[in-house]
Structure formats: C-alpha cells, structure tokens
Amino acid sequence: xxxxxxxxxxxxxxxxxxxxxxxxxxxxxxxxxxxxxxxxxxxxxxxxxxxxxxxxxxxxxxxxxxxxxxxxxxxxxxxxxxxxxxxxxxxxxxxxxxxxxxxxxxxxxxxxxxxxxxxxxxxxxxxxxxxxxxxxxxxxxxxxxxxxxxxxxxxxxxxxxxxxxxxxxxxxxxxxxxxxxxxxxxxxxxxxxxxxxxxxxxxxxxxxxxxxxxxxxxxxxxxxxxxxxxxxxxxxxxxxxxxxxxxxxxxxxxxxxxxxxxxxxxxxxxxxxxxxxxxxxxxxxxxxxxxxxxxxxxxxxxxxxxxxxxxxxxxxxxxxxxxxxxxxxxxxxxxxxxxxxxxxxxxxxxxxxxxxxxxxxxxxxxxxxxxxxxxxxxxxxxxxxxxxxxxxxxxxxxxxxxxxxxxxxxxxxxxxxxxxxxxxxxxxxxxxxxxxxxxxxxxxxxxxxxxxxxxxxxxxxxxxxxxxxxxxxxxxxxxxxxxxxxxxxxxxxxxxxxxxxxxxxxxxxxxxxxxxxxxxxxxxxxxxxxxxxxxxxxxxxxxxxxxxxxxxxxxxxxxxxxxxxxxxxxxxxxxxxxxxxxxxxxxxxxxxxxxxxxxxxxxxxxxxxxxxxxxxxxxxxxxxxxxxxxxxxxxxxxxxxxxxxxxxxxxxxxxxxxxxxxxxxxxxxxxxxxxxxxxxxxxxxxxxxxxxxxxxxxxxxxxxxxxxxxxxxxxxxxxxxxxxxxxxxxxxxxxxxxxxxxxxxxxxxxxxxxxxxxxxxxxxxxxxxxxxxxxxxxxx
Numbered sequence: 001x002x003x004x005x006x007x008x009x010x011x012x013x014x015x016x017x018x019x020x021x022x023x024x025x026x027x028x029x030x031x032x033x034x035x036x037x038x039x040x041x042x043x044x045x046x047x048x049x050x051x052x053x054x055x056x057x058x059x060x061x062x063x064x065x066x067x068x069x070x071x072x073x074x075x076x077x078x079x080x081x082x083x084x085x086x087x088x089x090x091x092x093x094x095x096x097x098x099x100x101x102x103x104x105x106x107x108x109x110x111x112x113x114x115x116x117x118x119x120x121x122x123x124x125x126x127x128x129x130x131x132x133x134x135x136x137x138x139x140x141x142x143x144x145x146x147x148x149x150x151x152x153x154x155x156x157x158x159x160x161x162x163x164x165x166x167x168x169x170x171x172x173x174x175x176x177x178x179x180x181x182x183x184x185x186x187x188x189x190x191x192x193x194x195x196x197x198x199x200x201x202x203x204x205x206x207x208x209x210x211x212x213x214x215x216x217x218x219x220x221x222x223x224x225x226x227x228x229x230x231x232x233x234x235x236x237x238x239x240x241x242x243x244x245x246x247x248x249x250x251x252x253x254x255x256x257x258x259x260x261x262x263x264x265x266x267x268x269x270x271x272x273x274x275x276x277x278x279x280x281x282x283x284x285x286x287x288x289x290x291x292x293x294x295x296x297x298x299x300x301x302x303x304x305x306x307x308x309x310x311x312x313x314x315x316x317x318x319x320x321x322x323x324x325x326x327x328x329x330x331x332x333x334x335x336x337x338x339x340x341x342x343x344x345x346x347x348x349x350x351x352x353x354x355x356x357x358x359x360x361x362x363x364x365x366x367x368x369x370x371x372x373x374x375x376x377x378x379x380x381x382x383x384x385x386x387x388x389x390x391x392x393x394x395x396x397x398x399x400x401x402x403x404x405x406x407x408x409x410x411x412x413x414x415x416x417x418x419x420x421x422x423x424x425x426x427x428x429x430x431x432x433x434x435x436x437x438x439x440x441x442x443x444x445x446x447x448x449x450x451x452x453x454x455x456x457x458x459x460x461x462x463x464x465x466x467x468x469x470x471x472x473x474x475x476x477x478x479x480x481x482x483x484x485x486x487x488x489x490x491x492x493x494x495x496x497x498x499x500x501x502x503x504x505x506x507x508x509x510x511x512x513x514x515x516x517x518x519x520x521x522x523x524x525x526x527x528x529x530x531x532x533x534x535x536x537x538x539x540x541x542x543x544x545x546x547x548x549x550x551x552x553x554x555x556x557x558x559x560x561x562x563x564x565x566x567x568x569x570x571x572x573x574x575x576x577x578x579x580x581x582x583x584x585x586x587x588x589x590x591x592x593x594x595x596x597x598x599x600x601x602x603x604x605x606x607x608x609x610x611x612x613x614x615x616x617x618x619x620x621x622x623x624x625x626x627x628x629x630x631x632x633x634x635x636x637x638x639x640x641x642x643x644x645x646x647x648x649x650x651x652x653x654x655x656x657x658x659x660x661x662x663x664x665x666x667x668x669x670x671x672x673x674x675x676x677x678x679x680x681x682x683x684x685x686x687x688x689x690x691x692x693x694x695x696x697x698x699x700x701x702x703x704x705x706x707x708x709x710x711x712x713x714x715x716x717x718x719x720x721x722x723x724x725x726x727x728x729x730x731x732x733x734x735x736x737x738x739x740x741x742x743x744x745x746x747x748x749x750x751x752x753x754x755x756x757x758x759x760x761x762x763x764x765x766x767x768x769x770x771x772x773x774x775x776x777x778x779x780x
Contacts, residue, residue: 008264009238010286010500010693012684013635014044014092014642018508018660019068020056025076029083031665036087039681042238043084044092044642046508048077049227052101056660057508058094059243060101060210063108064224067231074231081236090238092266095228097254098247099203099210100126102139105166110211113137115168117186125220127202127212127249129350137187140195140208141165150178153189162189193586199346204247205450205458206343216249221257229261239266241289241502246271246449249442252282252394259284268502268640272453274388275476279498282394287494287501290642291474294505296490297633298469298517299482300711300725301626306524307467307480313531314466318547324581325463325548328478335463336384336455338580343454347447348383352376354440359424367424374413374421379444381409382425389452390445397430397441461511462579465552468559469520473509480524484711484725488699491713495638499693503639505630506647508660513644513653514634515673516559518626522619523558525728529615536611542603545595549576550603557604558612560652565605569597571654622728625772628676629723632773633711635680636721638697643681649674672771679751679775683719687777690718702764704739706730710764714744720776724768736765748776 015035017028028043035043047058050066058068067074081091104111109122114137117123118130128137141162142149153162158174160167160181173184182189190198195208202212215221231237240262245251251269258267267285273292279285315326323330340348352375359370385405391397406426413419428440461471470480482490494501505514512520523530534554544550553572560568576583576596583589603609616623627650635641646653646663650673653659667674684691695716702710709730712722722741724730740761750756753770757779767774 008266009090010266011040011042011090011092011239011640012688012691013040013640013681014042014502015040015648016044016507016642016644017046018056018645019046019048019058019071021054021070023662024070025072025080029080032080032083032087032089034666036084036089038643038648038678039683039685040089040643041685042090042092043080044241045094047094047096047243049096052103052106056657059096060103061096061099062101062103062106065227067227077231078236091236092239092241093228093231093237094241094243095225096243097213097215097224098244099212102203102209102211104168111168114139114185114187115170117170124217125213125223127214129200132350132353133188133200136185138194138198138200139167139187139189140192140199142189142191145191146182146189153178153182155181160185160189195346196342197345197349200350202347202446204244205454206339212247214249215254218257221254225258225261232262232265237265240268242267242269242285245269246389247446249446250393252280252392255283255285266500272389272474275479277388279501280392280394281497287498287639289507290502290504290639291472291507292490293494293501293503293634293637293639294472294510294514295474295476296482296487297505297630297637298472298475298514298521299480300484300487300633301518301521301629302467302469302481303521303524303726303729304479304481306527307470309527310524310530311466313527313534314551317531317534318465318551320463320548325465325579328460328464331464332456332460333384335459336451337380339455339459340380340383340451344447344451347443347450348376348379351379351440351443351447354436354443355379355425355428358428358436358440366420367427370421370424371418374418375425377412378409378421378425381412381422382406382429383444383448383451384455385409386448386452390449391429391441392445393441401426401429458578459580462552462575463548463581465548465555467520467524468512468552468555469517472511472517473507484699484708487711488713491638491697492699495695495697499638499695501639502642503634503637504642504644505634506644506651506653506659507642508644508656510644510659511655512559513647513651513659514630515627515647515650516652516654518630519561519616519619519623519652520555520559521626522622522728523555525622525726526619533611533615537603537608540603540606540608542599542606542608543595544603545592545599546582548579548581549596550599553600553604554612556654557609558616560654561616562613563652565601567654567658568605569600571658572596572600574655619728622731624672625724625727627673628771628773629711629725631673631676632680632721632723632775635677635684636691636715636719636775637713638691638695641681641684643677648677676752676771676773676775683751683775683777687716687718690716698744700741700743702739702741703761704737704764706733706736706739706764709736710739710741712741717744717746718778720744720748720774722764722767722774722776724772727772736763736768739764741767743776747779749779751775751777 049061050063050068051058052060067077112122113120204210268289270289320326323334355375356372359367391400409422410419470477577585582592649670698714700712711725714720748758
C-alpha cells in the first residue's frame with residue numbers, strides 16, 4: 001500500500017541556512033532548538049544535492065540522484081528533518097534546475113558525453129550546439145593556446161590529464177600521438193579566452209564552469225528531479241525554492257510539470273521582477289523569492305529628494321561620464337552593449353546563426369534576404385532595449401520586445417531596407433510555427449535574461465554609484481524611493497494575488513545586507529552633511545585611483561561601520577572588477593588594483609575614515625530606526641518572510657563571499673533587532689491566520705503634522721505594525737508633536753514593550769516613546 005503523501009503546507013516564516021562542508025546537516029541540526037525558539041516554521045536550506053567537492057554554496061551540482069555526502073548524505077538530511085520535526089519545524093530546499101557543474105571528473109553524466117559524444121544517452125541532458133563545434137564540445141580549460149600547453153597535457157591510462165582536470169578518452173584513441181589524440185576526441189580543450197566567442201554550450205550567465213541542462217526534456221526532468229521529488233513525497237522536505245527559472249527554455253512548462261510532480265508543494269521562484277513587471281499569473285507557484293519586496297521595503301526609508309541631491313553631489317565629485325556611471329539609463333544601456341559584445345558574444349552569435357537559417361528558408365518573402373551582420377545588429381539593438389529579463393510563452397512578447405524599441409533599433413541602420421532586419425527578428429520573437437522558430441524564441445529569452453543579469457546587476461550596479469543602497473538585486477537605481485502609497489498598493493496586490501509569496505531583505509546574493517543599506521539610506525536625509533565629510537576626507541593624503549571608486553568606498557565604510565580592512569579591500573576589489581572600467585576579472589590591471597588597495601588602506605580604512613565613522617556615530621539613532629523599521633515591516637507585511645542566516649540581529653555584510661561567512665548559533669549576544677525579530681516571528685506563529693493566504697491588509701494613515709513619517713498597517717484586524725520613516729527629517733521638522741495614529745476598534749497590547757495598551761487614537765510620540773517601531777496585538 002502506497003503511503004499517503006503529506007499535505008502541502010505553507011510556511012509562516014523561513015530561516016535560510018548556507019550549508020557547506022564546514023556547516024553540514026549535523027551543524028544545522030544542532031542549531032534547530034535556537035532557530036525554533038525564534039518563531040520560524042521552516043528551515044530554508046541551500047542546495048542539498050551532490051556538488052563539486054569543497055563547494056561553499058552547492059549551486060555547482062554534479063549528481064541529482066544523491067544528497068551531498070560532504071554535508072552528511074541522505075542519512076544526515078533525514079536526521080536533520082527528524083530533529084526539525086521534533087521542534088515543530090519543516091524543511092524547504094533550494095533546487096537548481098538550470099545548470100550543472102562543468103566538472104567531468106565529478107559529473108558522471110557529463111563524463112559519459114565527453115567519452116561517447118552526441119550518441120551518449122546523456123547527451124540530451126545538456127544544451128550543446130554540436131553543429132557549431134563541428135561535432136565536438138569546446139572545453140575552455142587551458143591557461144594558454146593549446147600549442148603552449150602540450151607539455152602539460154598527458155595521457156594517463158584511459159584519461160587525459162591537465163593539472164586538476166581529468167577528461168575521458170574516446171574508445172580506441174589512447175595510443176595515438178598527442179596532437180592526433182586531441183583531434184580524435186568528442187571534445188576540444190582550448191584556451192579559456194576562446195569561451196567568449198567560440199563556446200558551443202549554454203552556460204549560467206557567462207560562467208563557463210556551469211553548463212546548461214535541458215529540463216524541458218521530460219526524461220531529463222525525471223532524471224534530475226527524482227531524488228528531490230522522493231524526499232518531498234516522503235515528507236523529508238516540505239517545499240522548494242527554484243533557482244534562476246529565467247535560464248530555462250520553457251519556464252511555464254517546467255513549473256507546470258514541477259507543480260504536478262510535487263503535488264502542489266509550496267514553491268517560490270527566484271524571479272527578478274523589473275519595476276512595474278508582474279509575475280505571470282499562470283505560473284502554479286506561491287510567488288517569487290522576494291526581491292520585489294526588498295525594493296519596496298528599502299524604498300520606504302529612502303528620501304527621493306535627498307537621493308536626487310546625492311546624485312548631484314556624486315556627479316560633481318566623481319565626474320563620471322554619462323554612460324560610464326553618470327546617468328543610470330545611459331550606463332545600463334552601454335553596459336548591455338559591452339556585455340553582449342564581449343561576455344555573451346557566443347550566445348549572440350548562436351542566435352544570429354539560428355535567425356539566419358530561419359530567414360533563409362522562410363516561406364514568408366519578407367523574412368528573406370537578410371544578411372547575417374544585419375540580423376546580428378538587429379538582435380543587439382533589440383536585446384539592449386529590453387527593460388525586463390525576458391518574455392514568456394504565457395505572456396505577450398510584444399509588450400516585452402516593443403514596437404517603440406524596434407523603432408529605436410531601426411535607427412542603427414543607415415539604409416532603410418537593411419533596417420528591415422529589426423522587423424524580421426521581432427517577428428521571430430513574437431511567434432511563428434515550427435521547431436526552429438520555437439528554439440529561436442527560447443534562446444532569445446535565455447540570452448535576454450543572461451544579458452539583463454550581467455549588464456545591470458553585475459556591471460551597471462558597480463558603475464552608477466550615487467547611492468549604493470539602491471544598487472540591489474531587483475532594485476531601480478534610477479528611482480530609489482518608494483512612497484507609502486506605493487508600498488501599500490504593492491502589499492495589497494501581494495495579499496490579493498500572491499499571499500504566500502516569499503519576501504526577503506537580505507540573502508546570499510544581496511550586494512549589501514539590509515542593515516548596511518538601512519544605514520546608507522540615512523544619507524538621503526542629510527546629503528549636505530555627507531558632502532561636508534567628503535570635502536574633509538578629500539583633503540587627506542590618500543591618493544584616489546578614480547572618483548567613482550572613491551565615492552563607493554566612502555559609502556561602503558559608512559554603511560559597514562568599524563570593520564576589518566581586509567573585508568573592505570576585498571569587496572572593493574570585486575567592485576572595480578565587476579565595473580570593468582579600469583580592470584576586470586579577465587583583464588586585470590595590477591597597477592590599478594594595487595592603487596585601489598593602497599587607497600582603501602590609507603583612506604576609508606585609515607585615519608581619514610574616522611571622519612566618516614564620526615558621522616555614523618552621530619546618525620546612529622536614525623540608522624537604528626531604519627534597521628528596526630526594515631526588519632519589522634519585512635516580518636509583518638504580506639507574504640512569507642525569509643530570514644537570512646545571522647540577520648535576526650543587526651548584521652553588517654557586503655557582497656559574497658563576505659555575506660556567506662560562518663554564523664554562530666546561538667549568537668553570543670543580541671540587541672534590539674533580535675528582540676523585534678523574535679517578537680514578530682512568534683506573533684506570526686501565534687496568529688498564523690492573521691498573516692496567511694486568507695488574511696487582510698489594511699493601511700493605517702497617521703494624522704497630524706508628521707503623519708508622513710509614520711508607516712502603519714493592520715493585518716486581519718488582529719495586529720498593527722507601525723514604524724518611523726525618515727527619522728532625521730522628522731527630527732529636523734520638530735518631531736511628532738500632536739501626530740496621532742487611528743487604531744482599529746478594540747484594545748491593543750504592545751508586543752515589544754509589554755504592559756502598554758492603546759486604543760482609539762494613539763499619540764505617535766507615545767507609541768514610539770521606547771522604540772522607533774511598534775507592534776501591537778489585539779488584546780480583547
């Protein structure tokens with residue numbers, strides 16, 4: 001008799017743990033009593049399947065059939081699940097359907113493809129363009145052109161070795177002389193720099209070490225999801241986080257298949273929504289992982305007027321060129337052109353070949369006679385103008401690849417007839433029958449999503465830096481503030497359409513933790529004071545490599561507060577390499593990077609940095625108001641909040657790997673934020689219906705001279721959240737005075753300061769007498 005499947009459960013709150021060999025399942029199990037005491041309902045685990053040995057994150061999967069041995073294997077995962085159940089917790093796991101590690105010695109499926117070629121039963125697993133490679137898979141693993149590396153390539157029995165790389169040999173080729181042996185393989189080891197233009201497999205963004213997986217193939221789906229589905233059906237796991245669905249050929253079809261296979265388990269997708277974009281209504285998921293919530297919460301504590309002043313100061317101080325960091329739209333556009341012509345040139349060229357093939361054989365005369373260069377130009381001009389990650393089969397592609405964008409794209413051609421290539425490409429994006437056209441639409445969408453991520457998040461965010469807090473995943477640096485009305489409208493929409501969606505403010509991928517961004521947001525309330533400090537530090541002897549880096553460095557140490565100079569230096573070296581203006585990951589400029597390190601040591605982390613630290617100390621009450629306000633809004637707004645490890649209390653972290661440092665459980669000490677976090681999470685656990693899928697969200701408007709500085713809302717008539725926003729501006733304007741907050745009918749007990757009760761109209765000055773935030777629970 002088949003045991004009944006566990007009924008789907010919606011978490012009340014999750015806690016994200018970054019598993020790694022130094023923090024395996026057993027360590028997570030030891031932390032369970034403490035995590036359960038916080039009030040969360042589920043642990044949210046980073047990927048648990050077999051990964052490259054030593055991987056600190058687990059996104060480089062090598063075997064979907066096995067739970068990662070370095071973490072404790074399936075036995076360790078089941079033991080963790082049992083311990084969690086004993087304390088009333090469930091497990092949610094991160095699933096990576098888009099790619100696997102390009103590590104043949106560890107990835108058996110890939111090993112077989114390299115050994116047997118396109119005839120291997122595993123060849124269908126991977127997104128490889130065999131035709132483009134002349135029937136061979138390009139492996140960009142050599143440190144120099146192959147002619148300079150022959151002495152380091154050696155045959156050892158049935159394998160080919162190159163440093164740590166181990167590759168299989170095609171049957172019957174082991175005795176051939178080395179040059180002929182290399183030519184006889186189903187793969188071609190090449191200089192790593194050839195990946196930019198010659199690569200013939202789909203990868204994760206521009207990371208050649210991760211190869212795309214074809215989960216749109218039902219057989220591949222079954223093979224790569226069988227273990228996770230079994231763990232779900234056996235009750236070991238309760239839900240899933242889906243990593244990067246935008247990389248898939250058919251996200252709509254994949255999510256439908258996954259929903260059916262899981263029996264409707266709670267599933268959220270790492271979908272980054274652009275400003276104004278909506279999650280496809282047809283997707284059978286609970287919602288996103290929550291970066292859209294992050295942008296709205298951050299925006300509440302950002303003064304738009306002050307942000308504009310900061311922008312003016314930044315332009316005068318750093319003097320960036322408009323398209324190299326001075327203007328957001330121009331910077332993002334230029335970055336897109338650069339990424340498409342450099343890191344993603346292979347993907348662009350694959351699209352061009354496919355478009356040329358379709359147009360040459362098209363039954364519609366209007367598509368014919370299109371030169372490859374014209375199609376490539378049309379593709380570039382349309383891709384760089386997309387303002388969302390990608391189109392979907394369930395949506396209207398014409399609303400994504402718009403006629404307005406096409407009109408602009410045509411201007412890139414001098415001859416009007418040649419500009420017809422834009423219409424040809426757009427027609428292929430918008431529809432048409434046949435497998436080649438379906439493939440083109442899928443690859444166009446996949447390339448668009450990679451371009452958006454690389455050009456915006458990984459390039460433009462590091463070039464346009466007037467307010468670092470706005471440069472966050474899902475953020476809109478060109479419009480950093482969010483009004484209370486916008487926030488309330490967003491929350492009402494989430495509660496109506498996606499009430500079980502995830503919400504986050506810090507993750508393993510955020511470029512700065514929520515508390516660093518909360519500190520930086522205060523600068524929008526005092527841009528003139530920031531300008532004064534920068535004038536003072538500019539007179540110091542620290543030599544500045546470039547103005548944009550200096551501006552970002554001073555903001556970094558302000559947001560981080562006192563910290564080890566090594567952390568700041570490493571984060572800023574990553575910053576300048578991602579920006580790619582004077583150095584990069586692949587074309588490093590040692591003299592410039594040495595100048596950056598010297599500046600960081602002598603300036604932001606030296607004596608001049610004390611002036612920035614002094615300003616932070618003066619502003620600490622207002623930073624604290626933002627920290628607590630961000631936490632409380634996040635934990636009580638519509639959706640399922642995810643607390644990233646270590647952020648239940650104040651956590652100041654920079655971009656990875658800084659934000660993935662080990663966390664101590666339980667922490668040695670705790671502060672005000674920890675108290676707010678525990679209170680809010682325990683309230684959610686006590687009153688799940690007040691925050692659940694059938695809950696209500698009601699904005700509350702404070703009345704009086706400082707009403708705009710109080711953001712408040714009620715949940716289902718059972719709880720009230722109130723926080724202070726723009727507290728520095730509030731103090732300058734004279735404080736709360738007679739501002740009042742009309743509460744819903746009844747008596748309301750203060751959850752954060754026990755013993756206090758409010759009803760009717762609460763004086764906001766009294767409400768915030770002890771803390772800059774308040775959480776009330778119906779007392780009658």
